[in-house]
Amino acid sequence: MSKAMPGFKSGDQLSSRSVLIWRIVQAVVWCVGAGILTCLLFFPSLGILLFWNILIPVAPALFVTWPGVWRNVCPLATTNLLPRHLELSKRKRLSVIQSGKLNLVAVIALYVIIPLRHAVFNSSGPATGILIISMATIGILLGFVYEWKSAWCSGLCPVHPVEKLYGGNVIMSLPNAHCNQCRNCVVICPDSTHNVTPSSTPKTTYHQMSALLITGGLPGFVWGWFHVPDDATITTFQHFAGVYEMPLLGFIITLIIYTLLLNNILQRFQHNLTGIFAATAVSCYYWYRVPALFGFGKFADDGLLINLRNIIPAWSIDAIIIITTAFFFYWLVVRKPNNKSWVIRPQYAKRGSKGLQHTSIDFRRQAYLHTV
Numbered sequence: 003m004s005k006a007m008p009g010f011k012s013g014d015q016l017s018s019r020s021v022l023i024w025r026i027v028q029a030v031v032w033c034v035g036a037g038i039l040t041c042l043l044f045f046p047s048l049g050i051l052l053f054w055n056i057l058i059p060v061a062p063a064l065f066v067t068w069p070g071v072w073r074n075v076c077p078l079a080t081t082n083l084l085p086r087h088l089e090l091s092k093r094k095r096l097s098v099i100q101s102g103k104l105n106l107v108a109v110i111a112l113y114v115i116i117p118l119r120h121a122v123f124n125s126s127g128p129a130t131g132i133l134i135i136s137m138a139t140i141g142i143l144l145g146f147v148y149e150w151k152s153a154w155c156s157g158l159c160p161v162h163p164v165e166k167l168y169g170g171n172v173i174m175s176l177p178n179a180h181c182n183q184c185r186n187c188v189v190i191c192p193d194s195t196h197n198v199t200p201s202s203t204p205k206t207t208y209h210q211m212s213a214l215l216i217t218g219g220l221p222g223f224v225w226g227w228f229h230v231p232d233d234a235t236i237t238t239f240q241h242f243a244g245v246y247e248m249p250l251l252g253f254i255i256t257l258i259i260y261t262l263l264l265n266n267i268l269q270r271f272q273h274n275l276t277g278i279f280a281a282t283a284v285s286c287y288y289w290y291r292v293p294a295l296f297g298f299g300k301f302a303d304d305g306l307l308i309n310l311r312n313i314i315p316a317w318s319i320d321a322i323i324i325i326t327t328a329f330f331f332y333w334l335v336v337r338k339p340n341n342k343s344w345v346i347r348p349q350y351a352k353r354g355s356k357g358l359q360h361t362s363i364d365f366r367r368q369a370y371l372h373t374v
């Protein structure tokens with residue numbers, strides 16, 4: 003059982019006061035998200051600064067330390083889960099295989115979309131806005147059909163594979179501010195499973211492939227991505243394909259290393275290996291992102307938040323990235339797994355309630371056997 007916030011344990015229902023507080027926080031964060039989206043569409047310079055150079059750089063550190071916060075307040079999730087909250091969803095269940103397919107598509111979408119930042123999204127607010135609107139549209143359509151987070155937040159969302167890779171040893175479990183009762187809509191539920199990793203998922207080929215690609219490929223992909231400059235003037239297909247070359251090269255190298263290590267270590271050390279690759283990926287991200295944010299980047303103004311080049315010494319940036327790297331390796335590799343989940347599973351829906359014929363272990367076992 004997950005250790006939780008003081009005064010709240012697994013299976014507890016949120017009090018109506020707590021629900022109200024979470025709804026207010028979700029509404030506030032949703033308004034901030036809508037504001038950023040509006041800026042992206044109509045004030046692109048400000049929108050790009052807020053989205054790509056403030057919100058996104060904070061996200062990986064949040065996924066490592068406290069992903070439950072994001073799972074509870076993500077504006078996209080709040081939008082996509084609205085049909086479910088308003089009882090407008092058909093609440094269908096995905097089979098384990100369907101869920102695995104969505105996970106695999108999410109990983110591929112991540113690797114396809116991120117290099118496009120160099121060619122399009124980093125310099126075009128409207129393009130980024132349209133990307134967000136497209137994701138919200140797909141998510142809300144899925145929300146009208148499928149139960150709780152199964153189809154988008156724990157399925158097709160391209161950010162979810164990164165949450166699962168980084169969020170393996172979190173600081174604290176929060177109450178689940180979306181699902182009022184657990185309907186076992188995802189096997190296994192990434193929100194409610196302690197020390198979840200991409201490999202924690204069921205062993206269908208799709209889940210295994212997703213875990214392999216995100217864990218093995220991400221460190222090299224991140225490294226390669228930071229060796230490509232932004233270029234909004236790309237017109238030819240050859241140049242366009244060029245934004246994929248370095249990320250793909252890095253992806254292949256670390257994927258091969260990971261596969262070799264995975265095949266030569268004992269099963270019980272797999273969690274450690276995942277931790278090492280997760281720490282490498284997130285450390286690599288900040289190794290390049292922190293200098294770029296403050297004017298010490300490799301490519302002039304790419305990803306610039308505020309230029310401190312003539313104000314602070316270069317060694318202070320070096321010190322920050324050494325500290326962040328040490329922190330992530332401590333957090334994800336050295337620290338013992340602490341049996342905490344991102345959020346606490348609410349109590350299971352009663353047998354026979356709408357959309358649920360079984361409960362708990364019976365249900366999970368049956369769902370798994372039925373679909374694998």
Ligand code: SF4
Nearest residue numbers: 181184185186187191
């Ligand atoms: S807590 Fe239960 S209902 Fe909510 S997403 Fe997880 S499995 Fe689905």
